[in-house]
Amino acid sequence: MALEDLQHNFLTGRIEDLVKWARRASVWPATFGLACCAIEMMAAGAADYDLSRYGMEVFRNSPRQADLMIVAGRVSQKMAPVLRQVYDQMMEPKWVISMGVCASTGGMFNNYAIVQGVDQIVPVDVYAPGCPPSPETLMHAILTLHEQIRTGEIMKRRESGTPTHLGHDNGNWTPEVPVSVRLGTPK
Amino acid sequence: MIALPARSPEGVITSEGLACDLLCFATIEQYPKLVRAFKNAGFQMAIDVCGVDYLEQMDRPLPEGVVATRFEVVVNLLNMVKKERVRIRVQAGTDNPEVASLFDLYPGVEAMEREAYDMFGILFSKHPDMTRILMPEDWEGHPLRKDYGVGRVPVQFKEAPGPR
Amino acid sequence: MTDRIRTAPRPDLLVVETSEGAQGLQSRSETSKDELGREVGSVLRVSGLTLDPNDVDFDRQDDETMIINMGPAHPSTHGVLRLMLELDGEFVLRTKPVIGYLHTGMEKTGEQLTYTQGATNVTRMDYVSPIANELNYSMAVEKLLGIEVPERAIWIRMMMAELNRIVSHLVWMATNGMDLGATSMMIYGFRERELVLAFFEKTAGLRLNLNYVRPGGVAADLPDGWQDDVAVICETIDARTYEYDQLLTGQPIFRERMVGVAPITAEEAIALSVTGPVLRSTGVAWDLRRAMPYLAYDQVEFDVIVGTYGDNFDRYAIRLNEIRESVKIVRQCLDMMPKGDYRVQDPKVTPPPRARIGESMEALIHHFKLFTEGMQVPVGEVYSAVESPRGELGCYLVSDGSSKPYRLHVRGPSFVNLQAIPLLMRGGSLSDAITVISTVDPIMGEVDR
Ligand code: SF4
Numbered sequence: 001m002a003l004e005d006l007q008h009n010f011l012t013g014r015i016e017d018l019v020k021w022a023r024r025a026s027v028w029p030a031t032f033g034l035a036c037c038a039i040e041m042m043a044a045g046a047a048d049y050d051l052s053r054y055g056m057e058v059f060r061n062s063p064r065q066a067d068l069m070i071v072a073g074r075v076s077q078k079m080a081p082v083l084r085q086v087y088d089q090m091m092e093p094k095w096v097i098s099m100g101v102c103a104s105t106g107g108m109f110n111n112y113a114i115v116q117g118v119d120q121i122v123p124v125d126v127y128a129p130g131c132p133p134s135p136e137t138l139m140h141a142i143l144t145l146h147e148q149i150r151t152g153e154i155m156k157r158r159e160s161g162t163p164t165h166l167g168h169d170n171g172n173w174t175p176e177v178p179v180s181v182r183l184g185t186p187k
Numbered sequence: 188m189i190a191l192p193a194r195s196p197e198g199v200i201t202s203e204g205l206a207c208d209l210l211c212f213a214t215i216e217q218y219p220k221l222v223r224a225f226k227n228a229g230f231q232m233a234i235d236v237c238g239v240d241y242l243e244q245m246d247r248p249l250p251e252g253v254v255a256t257r258f259e260v261v262v263n264l265l266n267m268v269k270k271e272r273v274r275i276r277v278q279a280g281t282d283n284p285e286v287a288s289l290f291d292l293y294p295g296v297e298a299m300e301r302e303a304y305d306m307f308g309i310l311f312s313k314h315p316d317m318t319r320i321l322m323p324e325d326w327e328g329h330p331l332r333k334d335y336g337v338g339r340v341p342v343q344f345k346e347a348p349g350p351r
Numbered sequence: 352m353t354d355r356i357r358t359a360p361r362p363d364l365l366v367v368e369t370s371e372g373a374q375g376l377q378s379r380s381e382t383s384k385d386e387l388g389r390e391v392g393s394v395l396r397v398s399g400l401t402l403d404p405n406d407v408d409f410d411r412q413d414d415e416t417m418i419i420n421m422g423p424a425h426p427s428t429h430g431v432l433r434l435m436l437e438l439d440g441e442f443v444l445r446t447k448p449v450i451g452y453l454h455t456g457m458e459k460t461g462e463q464l465t466y467t468q469g470a471t472n473v474t475r476m477d478y479v480s481p482i483a484n485e486l487n488y489s490m491a492v493e494k495l496l497g498i499e500v501p502e503r504a505i506w507i508r509m510m511m512a513e514l515n516r517i518v519s520h521l522v523w524m525a526t527n528g529m530d531l532g533a534t535s536m537m538i539y540g541f542r543e544r545e546l547v548l549a550f551f552e553k554t555a556g557l558r559l560n561l562n563y564v565r566p567g568g569v570a571a572d573l574p575d576g577w578q579d580d581v582a583v584i585c586e587t588i589d590a591r592t593y594e595y596d597q598l599l600t601g602q603p604i605f606r607e608r609m610v611g612v613a614p615i616t617a618e619e620a621i622a623l624s625v626t627g628p629v630l631r632s633t634g635v636a637w638d639l640r641r642a643m644p645y646l647a648y649d650q651v652e653f654d655v656i657v658g659t660y661g662d663n664f665d666r667y668a669i670r671l672n673e674i675r676e677s678v679k680i681v682r683q684c685l686d687m688m689p690k691g692d693y694r695v696q697d698p699k700v701t702p703p704p705r706a707r708i709g710e711s712m713e714a715l716i717h718h719f720k721l722f723t724e725g726m727q728v729p730v731g732e733v734y735s736a737v738e739s740p741r742g743e744l745g746c747y748l749v750s751d752g753s754s755k756p757y758r759l760h761v762r763g764p765s766f767v768n769l770q771a772i773p774l775l776m777r778g779g780s781l782s783d784a785i786t787v788i789s790t791v792d793p794i795m796g797e798v799d800r
Contacts, residue, residue: 295624
């Protein structure tokens, strides 16, 4: 039987591709706005930039329903455990975008209060540069993430090792276990 | 220029301040009475309370008669009717700084005094809730003190990551 | 020393990693009677009333009430505010804000940056109205330096500050709408905001955190054709405020949740040092732009909007009308903008123009000196204040004569206004709590600094 004879529209493909396609097109971000960047994140979701064209306008308030955590803003030492908790509450598969230089590296606030890079607490997939990143930059980061999802493995769990580019047993990687993330008083 | 309110405690030293109408220097003992006098004279609002650590500036210029201590508590009061501002600089002590809380007069200083405690370790006696406000509960030290490091983490530039 | 600090047991870290011990709200059995009375009594005492013992249910048991946590990652707490609420059914008995989740150490960082760099730091405090921060900081530095900025700089600053107030109130309208479920308001608010931000981007190069107002003037002159842009902004936003009016003001659900909810009296507001729209909503016409004019606010015409009842609706109406007033001021700036320099021509304070650096050795040296050493500011201390969209934004600056501030303290209006939240929420239902947070409009960057 040739496909033309079928009554309904069909889509054929490998299951893996279809899963990735579906995942890519319906990433639901968790609202994790912290500082200035959060305002730009909101602007990205609003009229002019309109994230909904990527299937992303549903900012979920409960981490249990979200797949993407956009860490928008500076993460303080006090916030770090909370951030980790929210991340742990999210379901697999989950991704993290670190938005803005503060979340990525501490930015201009290299001091006692700010965690110097959110990647010390949670594994980050995409870093969006800028202070604040304009909504365009955020969208670029999101598209980069979509591309990663499209080309990645669907069964990958984060526990299963370090990112490939770091090699094995590289001590720089934050393991996926609930560690006490409060980094302590600087000496 | 406003005068000190009548019935203000003896020996308060004043001068003209930048961007305020009157600058008072008070000791720990004079401080509560002085603030009360100002409150009775119509200064309804305590706009700001903050601490300053003068560790490296014990020889700062002060008017005659003021004994400099390491910590200062700076209070800004506002009279909304006459549109006047007053600033009080309290010499709060060197080793174990402690001043009276203004909570009874101005409940609005609650958070500001807690902040001064958190950042400088200045105690406010009779404050109802003397806890840290900005730092985590188990934090050690008071970060805005001058002998507390900035906590700068050296910046490392890593090589660019390879393809994922 | 330690006996005067309040402590509370912290649960085992592994169980509750995020507990903040004594900073949080304690359960009733661990709270003394005095404490319970204080929470509601302190404000009353100041306004000349005494606490009615019937108001506090001293003998309510722990298991009758419930303490819940709202935040710090809650969608309607405007950032990372964490509120611990004691609830009786659906009604709020006690509230305690736990803050510090965005503590950035900016006051410490400010001591490491020169006066020239300092504006980049303070502008990130209140990220919804960055210009107000920069303006406040620059005015404090200028007062210490004893310099006068040129006329044009003053007017540019004023115009930008008012445009920023518009942006800030628009963001407020948007987020408030979102909190109440009026999602279309959120879309509209952000749409109009883009209009102004496009102009900011044209002028200063950035959308937020502009670092545009600097000690000595502003960073750059207004771009060519700014009159047209600003005229369009004024016209559009003025017209759109009437749309918002139509959308929200008469809307029954909106009114139900705003009118008469969470009132505060003038005495209470003053006792709690509350400023800005929250204070004005109680009928106190206290606006620093009018009361203690800075910049050129004494030369423009505008009204100070006041409310009557101090409830949520008044706070909403004040902000909506302040957008209109700001548009009025911007229009006057448009007409009265003087010609001249946009920053002082003092090589010790402002860098020479870019073009001069190539030609003149002296300009090069000044430029180099200013950006390596910074400017020397005379010894002294100063407090200066401006009216930010949220209230009195003050800056206390101590200089030791070097090129870095010895102490930089910012009085954030949101930080102080936050103290009104327990009072406003008391006795209301949990859904009103959302509107209270929203209408007090705390910006957490400024609360925690
Ligand atoms: S990166 Fe810049 S805009 Fe973003 S949170 Fe940090 S300071 Fe704010």
